[in-house]
Amino acid sequence: MRIKIDYKNSPLYSLYILHYTFYILHYTLITSYIRKVKFKIQGLKLLETSKYEAVIGLEVHAQLKTNTKIFCGCSTKFGSSPNSNVCPVCLGHPGSLPVLNKKVVEFTVLMGLATNCRINEKSIFARKNYFYPDLPKNYQISQYEEPICEHGFITIEKKDGSHKKIGITRIHMEEDAGKSIHDFGDYTMIDLNRTGTPLMEIVSEPDLRSSEEAYLYLTKLKQILTYLDICDGNMEEGSLRCDANISIRLKGEKKFGTKVEVKNMNSFRNVEKAIEKEIERQIDLIEDGKQIIQQTLLWNADLEDLFPMRTKEEAHDYRYFPDPDLMPVVVNEDWKIELEKSLPELPDEKRNRFIEEYKLPIYDADILTSSINLADYYEKILRVTNDYKSASNWVMTEVLKIVNEQKIEIKEFKITPENLGELINLINNKIISHKIAKDVFNEMLTSNKSPNEIVKEKNLTQISDSSELEKEIDKILDANPKDVQDYLSGKEKVIGFFVGQIMKATKGKANPQTVNELLKQKLDSKKTFNNV
Amino acid sequence: MTIKKEDVKYIASLAKLKFDENEIEKFTEQFNEIISYIEKLNELDTSNVEPLAHPFESNNVFRNDELKKSASTEEALKNSPSKTEEFFRVPKVINQP
Numbered sequence: 001m002r003i004k005i006d007y008k009n010s011p012l013y014s015l016y017i018l019h020y021t022f023y024i025l026h027y028t029l030i031t032s033y034i035r036k037v038k039f040k041i042q043g044l045k046l047l048e049t050s051k052y053e054a055v056i057g058l059e060v061h062a063q064l065k066t067n068t069k070i071f072c073g074c075s076t077k078f079g080s081s082p083n084s085n086v087c088p089v090c091l092g093h094p095g096s097l098p099v100l101n102k103k104v105v106e107f108t109v110l111m112g113l114a115t116n117c118r119i120n121e122k123s124i125f126a127r128k129n130y131f132y133p134d135l136p137k138n139y140q141i142s143q144y145e146e147p148i149c150e151h152g153f154i155t156i157e158k159k160d161g162s163h164k165k166i167g168i169t170r171i172h173m174e175e176d177a178g179k180s181i182h183d184f185g186d187y188t189m190i191d192l193n194r195t196g197t198p199l200m201e202i203v204s205e206p207d208l209r210s211s212e213e214a215y216l217y218l219t220k221l222k223q224i225l226t227y228l229d230i231c232d233g234n235m236e237e238g239s240l241r242c243d244a245n246i247s248i249r250l251k252g253e254k255k256f257g258t259k260v261e262v263k264n265m266n267s268f269r270n271v272e273k274a275i276e277k278e279i280e281r282q283i284d285l286i287e288d289g290k291q292i293i294q295q296t297l298l299w300n301a302d303l304e305d306l307f308p309m310r311t312k313e314e315a316h317d318y319r320y321f322p323d324p325d326l327m328p329v330v331v332n333e334d335w336k337i338e339l340e341k342s343l344p345e346l347p348d349e350k351r352n353r354f355i356e357e358y359k360l361p362i363y364d365a366d367i368l369t370s371s372i373n374l375a376d377y378y379e380k381i382l383r384v385t386n387d388y389k390s391a392s393n394w395v396m397t398e399v400l401k402i403v404n405e406q407k408i409e410i411k412e413f414k415i416t417p418e419n420l421g422e423l424i425n426l427i428n429n430k431i432i433s434h435k436i437a438k439d440v441f442n443e444m445l446t447s448n449k450s451p452n453e454i455v456k457e458k459n460l461t462q463i464s465d466s467s468e469l470e471k472e473i474d475k476i477l478d479a480n481p482k483d484v485q486d487y488l489s490g491k492e493k494v495i496g497f498f499v500g501q502i503m504k505a506t507k508g509k510a511n512p513q514t515v516n517e518l519l520k521q522k523l524d525s526k527k528t529f530n531n532v
Numbered sequence: 533m534t535i536k537k538e539d540v541k542y543i544a545s546l547a548k549l550k551f552d553e554n555e556i557e558k559f560t561e562q563f564n565e566i567i568s569y570i571e572k573l574n575e576l577d578t579s580n581v582e583p584l585a586h587p588f589e590s591n592n593v594f595r596n597d598e599l600k601k602s603a604s605t606e607e608a609l610k611n612s613p614s615k616t617e618e619f620f621r622v623p624k625v626i627n628q629p
């Protein structure tokens with residue numbers, strides 16, 4: 001006997017279906033809920049970041065490129081053996097007296113003029129008092145109430161092409177401290193070679209609103225400093241240092257938030273990263289209903305994070321007072337005018353001239369004038385050739401590619417601008433093709449020969465001689481009858497194949513234009529012949 | 533202006549000096565004497581007088597950016613109570629992250 005079970009009609013099955021339906025419904029509800037919550041969180045985060053604005057001011061210290069220290073005749077040379085560039089003045093021995101290096105004043109005034117500052121006729125030095133082992137006098141000679149330059153600005157250009165003026169509060173002269181070396185067991189070692197190295201402190205207004213603006217401002221300062229040739233601008237080596245004061249506030253708010261000082265950012269990219277990180281940290285704190293504590297944070301480039309400074313945060317009381325050892329500095333109108341006259345062409349001026357005089361695109365002009373040495377290199381090429389755009393193309397692609405790959409300065413680049421100009425002329429005079437020129441360029445990277453010498457030596461002169469080329473063309477056409485037929489039946493694209501074959505046969509020396517013309521002539525003559 | 537004991541203690545701490553109560557008392561008195569003596573100057577009207585940065589009416593005392601012989605490392609370290617062959621040596625100062 002067979003028992004037939006009609007399970008579809010069993011009550012259990014109904015229960016099962018019911019259960020399953022509920023399950024599906026439940027699942028759908030839950031996932032849609034999760035999605036909604038997720039969306040809400042992302043939305044909030046966007047809202048969070050857009051309702052705040054950052055307020056950033058930068059304090060930049062630039063080591064000046066003088067031969068000697070600011071108040072004594074010791075060398076400022078980097079990398080000397082420890083405590084070898086020191087004397088009673090920079091060691092802070094009692095009874096020794098500082099005498100100001102005139103060049104320091106000149107350099108600082110030049111920077112002031114280049115950044116649209118007012119040059120104060122009279123300025124004085126002050127003592128900033130604090131104890132630290134690398135500060136032998138227990139005070140730093142700086143300028144306080146009457147700095148030499150005030151109320152300037154520079155203009156930055158943002159990615160979207162818009163311009164923004166960033167105010168400069170003041171620029172003043174001061175002396176650097178020595179170096180503390182901490183990884184010596186239970187002691188800290190002090191090297192006073194750097195003590196008394198002239199510094200220029202450039203303080204910005206709190207006009208910067210993002211890490212991008214801070215980066216652009218700093219890059220612009222470096223550009224001006226190096227154009228003036230008064231500072232190396234090397235953040236990694238410490239000849240340019242930057243501290244940032246950062247706070248956030250709701251957009252539209254006029255009052256400043258509590259500011260946090262960020263130090264120890266030793267590259268341009270780190271400045272950008274550290275500021276970004278600090279802005280995020282402050283927004284998160286405020287969003288969580290917490291307070292921002294006024295403090296100093298140090299950037300750790302390896303961990304890409306900020307850490308509180310581990311020293312006692314005493315309220316600083318520097319007790320500034322005029323330094324009785326130093327006379328006031330007076331920059332009268334005559335001296336100012338004399339310095340103004342000695343100002344070199346500044347980055348913006350040079351860039352605009354490049355656009356005007358050499359008819360370069362803005363993009364080219366920006367890159368070529370990004371550093372004074374690159375701009376000089378470019379203009380030296382133009383002493384040999386007047387093909388401005390080719391020269392720009394060669395520098396921006398081939399030259400900078402090698403410079404970046406080898407991580408060298410343009411000054412160390414093997415090919416002289418004169419030789420590069422000669423190479424460009426060889427192309428323009430149809431002596432060599434562009435393709436051969438690249439081979440010659442590569443050859444020049446390893447030899448000291450001029451492009452003319454290389455071309456002669458290797459017999460690279462372009463074949464423009466028709467009869468010689470015709471022979472080659474005939475050979476190729478004879479060897480490829482099928483492709484010739486294709487061409488004659490209207491597939492004119494095969495001409496590219498023929499050009500390629502001829503270039504190969506002549507090792508790239510054939511003048512491509514001549515080849516093209518001759519090919520067309522020959523093939524078209526076959527066409528008429530065929531038709532007849 | 534009067535100087536209080538707290539002011540003297542604060543100034544002492546800035547100078548990293550330690551005094552006992554008797555000394556603090558004595559210095560507070562002396563500080564006040566000096567201040568009141570100096571305060572006599574406030575009787576003068578100086579509203580139209582430019583502040584004097586230096587007793588000598590001179591300015592722009594410069595040297596040219598020319599190298600001079602430095603001291604030898606040995607000489608430089610001579611007066612230091614704690615040193616190595618090349619460095620001044622001090623108790624560990626930590627300010628690294």
Ligand SMILES: [Zn+2]
Pocket residue numbers: 069072073074085086087088089090091196
């Ligand atoms: Zn010295």
